[in-house]
Amino acid sequence: MPKIAVSPFDRARYLGTVTAVTPLDVRLNLPFGTEIASARYAGHVIDRGQVGEFVVIEGQTSAVLGRMVEIRLPDRDRLSVEPERENRADVANPIGVVRLLGSVDLVSGHSSRGIPSAPRVGEYVYLAHPDFLRHAIDSAADKKGATVRIGHLTGSQDSEIAMSATTVFGRHCAILGSTGGGKSWTTAHLVEEVARLDGKVLLIDPTGEYHTLEQATHVHLGGRRDGEDDARCFVSFPHRHLNEMDLFALLQPSQGVQAPKLREALISLKLIAILPDLADEDGHLIKNGREKKPINRAIREHDALLRKAGANYDIKKLSLQIHHECVFPNGTNVMRWGSAHDNSVSSCISLCIRVDGAVNSEHLKPVFSPEDYMADVTEVIDNFLVGTEKILRVSMRYMPFEQSARELVVNALGRHLLAKARDGNFKDSPLVVVLDEAHQFLNKSVGDEVNRVHLDAFGLIAKEGRKYGLTTVMATQRPRDIPEDVLSQVGLLIVHRLINERDQGVVVSASGAIDASMATFLPTLREGEALIIGSGAVMPLPVQVIPPKRRPDLSDGGGGNWMRPGAPAED
Template sequence: MKKAGGRAIVLDPTGEFAEMGNVDEVFVFDAPAGAAKRVHFPYRQITEDDLFSLFRPSGQSQGPRLREAIKSLKLVAASAAAPPAGVFVNNGLVEKANRPRAAYFNALNAHAAQLHHPACDFDITNLAEQVKNECVWGTGRNNAANFGDGDPVSLGYCESLIARINTLLSSRELECIFKTNGTSLVTELHAFLADDSRDIAVISFKDVRFEHNTREILLNVIGRFLLAEARAGAFRTSPLVVFLDEAHQFLGRSVGDEHTSVKLDSFGLIAKEGRKYGLTCVLATQRPRDIPQDVMSQLGTLFVHRLTNDQDRETVERACGDLDRGAAQFVPMLAPGEAVVIGPDIPAPVPLFIHPPEYPPDSKGPEFQSFWRGRRERAAAAAALPAVPAPPVPAPPIPAPPAAAAVVPPPPPIQPPVPAPPAAAPAVPAPPTAAAVVPPPPPILPANPLFADDLDDDVPF
């Protein structure tokens, strides 16, 4: 195409075409290598539906609050030159709690054209805080003309959405949209299309992450941008061809959940209506069965390489009635570089052999036989070498006996003080012991002289 004087943009999901020698511009979304330019796609060019597919708000409470927050931030951007009376704006945020309702809705009506435009033309760094400001009662408790107080229940429902917005805006995966690393891809594409000396540009998605459907959403918004340029008449006098590799990954699919589903339809629309605007797409895929039938029916010329799957062959047969059963049976036997060309301007399928390109893409797969052969050769060379005796293993060092540690007897335990015995009660004196009363001996009477001689007699008188 370059030799023929054509112009093309190649959307390269794998980075295979970024190193080709005949490419004038290479754009990447991460650290550039060589002459490649690092770019980002500005979030102001994406739509509200794209944001919803990224932030995935729930349909009951989070979705309406997010949409109201976007509308309020668009109002701030649209009325930056002349702030509307009665609308309280603080640090780029619209305050609603206990503020007049009429002034806010009058401002929305005055800027309806900007607010209903699908582009996200507002400061997205304020989005999470504005969602908090939207969590208010619809009317005031004592004044129906104002918004009410903050609604803690609604704010609680939106906490997960607020956290998700803050996380995604600072995530590594979405820097290519929400950060300003490098130049704007929109600016670079405008410069490329305006420069007649440049023919081929490659947009590499090799470093774009798979998380959050970033690749699908980013490629879809680029296709939407090119289609918008075509509808504006940018390619009527200078037609442009867009190549999309691995097209089955980006056509006929939807991203998001049941509440925020976004259909990846930009390249399907280019295939259907782009030609009348001077924008033509070339789709390359290994799985024709995954291309929607309404897109397949719009394709003019088909280069059919080797197809072994029955469903793929049937899809190609339905897309072009010129491929009969006789020609279709040779499709599984085509060698690399061989193809069958089918189209409305070709009366019969034409076999074609394609010479290797002068600047081949970096699409070589692993060479198993060369790797295995090298391993065998290295193993044989190692076996042919004389065996080298292994050095003796030194005996492990004998550990030194542990130094005798001075044994310090533990200090004697501190005995608790023995409490003094309680003072003895004063002794109660015992009652006196009764002394034995011994009667005194009878008195010794003096001897009667009359009976002195008769004391020894035994006979009484």
């Protein structure tokens, strides 16, 4: 451990003396707290008492680190600072409140979140020297292996903040912040850092704003070419990757007759995709009056293939296949199906209409009837994982919200990645999945009351993906919509400006490293400034994040100018 390069207890940086101590904070006199002009010493500004400053409390064996969270005057002194008072002999006696954050051992130089002994009344408090802060940060950070450059300590350009890649990505990361706080900026920078460190990152981009990323493979889920010269890569998400629950959420069959008939129709279509000889000339499995034994035997023999994720079938034949399923269970004998069951046919008419509407929907073409030039996005991802590219961005800009298709597709993509992780595909080559606007795809259910699907794929990745080499970076402006059990798995929080009190409360609960007094700093953070909270930081660190090479931009993602063309801008 390197020795401390600068004394933490420099008399020129003296702020005041401790007057009261609690387990969480101390109070101190601030004799210079009413000075307006800042002093300078050894090239550094010394404000001698401002909210937000980092301070050091003198101890026998350790230096206790803290942050000023409140400065006030006792009621008896509050008029002493009024410039119009005739009697200017009154002396102001400001009081400061410092939230305790951690400590630095004066012998070993090692820093930690723990405080070996509480400060004592009468001990001196000093403004923390930038070099001492940098020592405290570096001695606590794990710098083994590759490091991720985060930014610099706010107000100190020389205090670079860097953490090991394992600290940032090894136990998931959450980027939180209100609109305009710099969340997208940080997300883009971390994506660039993964690529710089020769890692692989899959970015799911719901808005299309990350089209500015350089050295990335960009694909669009849905949409269509503007012409033969359109060089953009459009991909599909074929219906076979949706499981039964996904389809039920899309098609919403009723619980009585429709759900069983839809389930049987799906099995029949998958069966004839394996054994085409069982189908009629139009590609349907006719059951009216047919012998049961050959069909039931084939279902038993191919049960594993029928239940396998991604089993192929022709969705365009589903509506009529449902009709063919509406037969009596027994005909003239139990060995054959009976004739058409008119009540079942009538009950399934509305379902068949919904099926035809979904299959022929222009918005759902990337799922049910993709263009020939559209590659399967799961195959694109699989090829990316074994290729040399470092960044794959999947834009969801053209994927519709209709019938919750966007949420179901992203959830199914997460399921696909988790399945590959469980098969050991990321053991030797970890993958970081960046999910922007994560609140859209977590802690939500889609579908009606009968056919409800809980979007849990990325929650499961957060809970178990780490042991398989699959980790995630979740970016959201609504932390309150992220499940508590998911946030509890996050090892590093990068918190930009948060205005909503509920969102601030979520950060306080999830981090365990800040309280309500520290959360009050969140609404005042500037653009690009964030509070770093996690196991790799000795204390919550206000950091100005390094900007990405090219900032995210919504102009190509549907944002544009809401004013009519040529309209004059108002002052």
